[in-house]
Amino acid sequence: MSDAGKIIAAAGLEQLVRLLRARGFEVWAAREQAEALSLQPIESAEDLPRGRIEAAEAGKVRLVASGRDAYFDHTLPMQGLKRLVSPPEERLFACGEDLVPHETPPAATPKAVIGARPCDLVALDTLTQVFQDGPQEDRRYRARREALFLVAVNCARPAATCFCSSMDTGPRAEAGYDLALTELYEPEAHGFLVEAGSAAGGELLEALEGEPASAADRQRALAVSEAAAAAMARAMPSDVEGLLKRAYEHPHWEAVAERCLACANCTMVCPTCFCGTVEDRSSLDGATAERWRRWDSCFTLDFSYIHGGAVRKETASRYRQWMTHKLAHWHDQFGRSGCVGCGRCIGWCPVGIDITAEAQALADALPAAKEA
Amino acid sequence: MNDAAAALAEQGGDPGLVPRPFEVVGTRRELDDVVTLELAPLDGQALTFLPGQFTMLYLPGIGEIPISISGDPARPERLVQTIRSVGAVSEACCALQPGARIGVRGPYGRGWPLEAALGRHLIVLAGGLGLAPTRPIVTWALENRSKLAGLHLLYGARTPDAVLYPTQLLGWAGAEAANVMVTVDRHSDQWSGRVGVVSDLVPELPFDPALGTAMVCGPEVMMRFSLQALEGWGMAPAQMYVSMERNMKCGIGWCGHCQLGPHLLCRDGPVLAAPQVSDLIGVWEL
Numbered sequence: 011m012s013d014a015g016k017i018i019a020a021a022g023l024e025q026l027v028r029l030l031r032a033r034g035f036e037v038w039a040a041r042e043q044a045e046a047l048s049l050q051p052i053e054s055a056e057d058l059p060r061g062r063i064e065a066a067e068a069g070k071v072r073l074v075a076s077g078r079d080a081y082f083d084h085t086l087p088m089q090g091l092k093r094l095v096s097p098p099e100e101r102l103f104a105c106g107e108d109l110v111p112h113e114t115p116p117a118a119t120p121k122a123v124i125g126a127r128p129c130d131l132v133a134l135d136t137l138t139q140v141f142q143d144g145p146q147e148d149r150r151y152r153a154r155r156e157a158l159f160l161v162a163v164n165c166a167r168p169a170a171t172c173f174c175s176s177m178d179t180g181p182r183a184e185a186g187y188d189l190a191l192t193e194l195y196e197p198e199a200h201g202f203l204v205e206a207g208s209a210a211g212g213e214l215l216e217a218l219e220g221e222p223a224s225a226a227d228r229q230r231a232l233a234v235s236e237a238a239a240a241a242m243a244r245a246m247p248s249d250v251e252g253l254l255k256r257a258y259e260h261p262h263w264e265a266v267a268e269r270c271l272a273c274a275n276c277t278m279v280c281p282t283c284f285c286g287t288v289e290d291r292s293s294l295d296g297a298t299a300e301r302w303r304r305w306d307s308c309f310t311l312d313f314s315y316i317h318g319g320a321v322r323k324e325t326a327s328r329y330r331q332w333m334t335h336k337l338a339h340w341h342d343q344f345g346r347s348g349c350v351g352c353g354r355c356i357g358w359c360p361v362g363i364d365i366t367a368e369a370q371a372l373a374d375a376l377p378a379a380k381e382a
Numbered sequence: 383m384n385d386a387a388a389a390l391a392e393q394g395g396d397p398g399l400v401p402r403p404f405e406v407v408g409t410r411r412e413l414d415d416v417v418t419l420e421l422a423p424l425d426g427q428a429l430t431f432l433p434g435q436f437t438m439l440y441l442p443g444i445g446e447i448p449i450s451i452s453g454d455p456a457r458p459e460r461l462v463q464t465i466r467s468v469g470a471v472s473e474a475c476c477a478l479q480p481g482a483r484i485g486v487r488g489p490y491g492r493g494w495p496l497e498a499a500l501g502r503h504l505i506v507l508a509g510g511l512g513l514a515p516t517r518p519i520v521t522w523a524l525e526n527r528s529k530l531a532g533l534h535l536l537y538g539a540r541t542p543d544a545v546l547y548p549t550q551l552l553g554w555a556g557a558e559a560a561n562v563m564v565t566v567d568r569h570s571d572q573w574s575g576r577v578g579v580v581s582d583l584v585p586e587l588p589f590d591p592a593l594g595t596a597m598v599c600g601p602e603v604m605m606r607f608s609l610q611a612l613e614g615w616g617m618a619p620a621q622m623y624v625s626m627e628r629n630m631k632c633g634i635g636w637c638g639h640c641q642l643g644p645h646l647l648c649r650d651g652p653v654l655a656a657p658q659v660s661d662l663i664g665v666w667e668l
Contacts, residue, residue, distance in 0.1 A: 102399050105442055109403035109483045144635040146398050258665045285638030292443035299442035316629050317468040327667035342644030
């Protein structure tokens with residue numbers, strides 16, 4: 011039965027929250043905060059921003075009334091799942107002059123996320139590849155990742171900044187979730203198709219009150235995803251990887267730099283930007299020091315510092331580094347794109363730089379057949 | 383659900399970003415601003431390494447820096463690191479006295495592909511402090527001299543005062559085993575040796591370029607010109623290797639700082655074959 015999924019009533023979301031809490035999970039979801047969405051703990055399904063949708067464009071994200079009381083017409087909180095598995099800052103260890111480290115174990119509170127979006131699930135898998143499958147496993151990351159229970163929501167109404175279809179990461183979740191919901195909002199019935207993607211998800215699905223889903227129900231859910239894909243306005247140009255590898259010295263980087271503030275917002279909201287640094291915080295008497303790990307950004311001058319100064323002094327070279335790493339060199343390093351098409355960098359850029367538009371501008375400027 | 387966290391707490395040690403304590407057992411001032419430290423692990427476990435690998439050295443309250451290992455790979459019980467004082471951490475490292483403690487992580491990165499030189503003429507081309515990461519090649523090569531057709535060390539320093547390891551260079555130059563050529567960019571009255579950039583020495587090498595393998599380390603501009611000189615002399619790029627430098631922060635591919643185009647240098651490098659960098663080495667601010 012659970013293989014085919016269940017149809018639950020809209021009110022069943024409250025039972026889902028209760029079941030997750032009963033299993034020891036802190037339940038998190040996108041909540042409304044200052045006319046935007048922020049990933050926060052919730053107490054009940056009442057906390058979900060029902061009837062809200064993003065009015066998003068380059069340089070602007072604002073939550074507005076969606077005109078109906080669906081739960082998930084909005085899409086993305088300003089930050090993805092990254093902060094749950096790789097916190098913005100954490101203490102690694104403390105030591106004195108004897109240099110014997112006293113380690114701080116990670117607090118891996120079991121967390122369940124309701125409303126994880128397909129692109130964010132792919133982003134999480136991308137991060138896992140960096141921190142768990144590299145030369146060394148980041149045990150802190152693993153502890154937090156394994157403590158996550160993910161309830162995906164397939165997107166119904168993409169924001170204007172979304173371009174997951176062209177990155178093949180959405181709008182329907184293919185993997186990486188425990189449960190996946192598709193909201194079926196119809197005049198005569200408002201409910202969800204719930205499908206399980208893991209054993210833990212299957213167990214929870216058994217406990218949810220609902221009816222076995224029929225083939226017609228699943229077809230209705232697929233139609234939601236197809237409509238969402240069709241509604242997506244933005245797209246990444248094809249072969250952006252090859253394009254960027256021919257564009258190291260292109261003058262277009264200077265054109266972007268005239269607008270880019272090097273503020274690092276795009277890297278802070280990007281769900282796959284994994285760069286970090288470690289810094290010392292010492293006690294006032296200097297007897298002990300703590301090592302703190304925190305997010306870093308390739309847009310800062312210090313990022314590329316080697317003796318004698320920073321390698322990337324100009325904003326143009328820093329923007330090139332970010333975009334080329336994300337869309338081209340990620341393939342060399344990890345065998346996939348580092349972009350999942352969530353569009354956060356477009357909406358949260360204070361000057362409205364649009365990564366899809368910059369890629370298109372380079373595509374227009376560089377003939378496909380031209381050699382580097 | 384919390385098994386991983388419990389296991390982590392039990393094991394008590396995260397090999398990722400937590401250093402091992404070492405003690406300074408010897409110091410040697412090499413140049414005005416360069417010191418070599420000899421370090422011994424407090425836990426007695428030798429830090430075995432491959433020539434070309436680096437460590438992260440940590441001083442509490444000051445910070446952590448990447449330093450190439452410059453000791454003898456056959457004698458790993460003493461960790462030997464040559465450090466130039468250029469910032470807060472390196473300055474503090476250079477001031478350490480015997481008995482002081484220092485944190486060490488590593489070794490990290492891919493080293494020099496020594497096996498690629500077997501049966502061939504091994505050319506070490508070093509500039510400035512680039513002799514420190516290449517010294518383990520020379521040490522290895524002298525110990526394995528019979529497996530090589532020849533050993534050639536081409537070394538360039540800015541001035542006679544900046545020549546690193548001068549006693550050792552004289553020793554190597556005096557031995558039959560190695561062909562040592564040293565040059566300086568700017569000479570003084572006391573200098574009777576060669577003057578000019580190190581890449582200019584390449585055409586003087588007394589053998590067929592097809593029989594050589596080159597390992598190059600120094601400032602990026604020096605490496606760029608050295609690769610050009612080697613290619614101009616007739617060597618195939620596939621037989622040339624360089625040790626590239628970017629900001630190494632974590633050493634294990636987690637922090638993203640050391641990128642050079644497609645390469646995460648801490649993971650894929652620092653030693654790369656010339657064809658891997660030929661499109662990158664001249665690119666502005668890459």
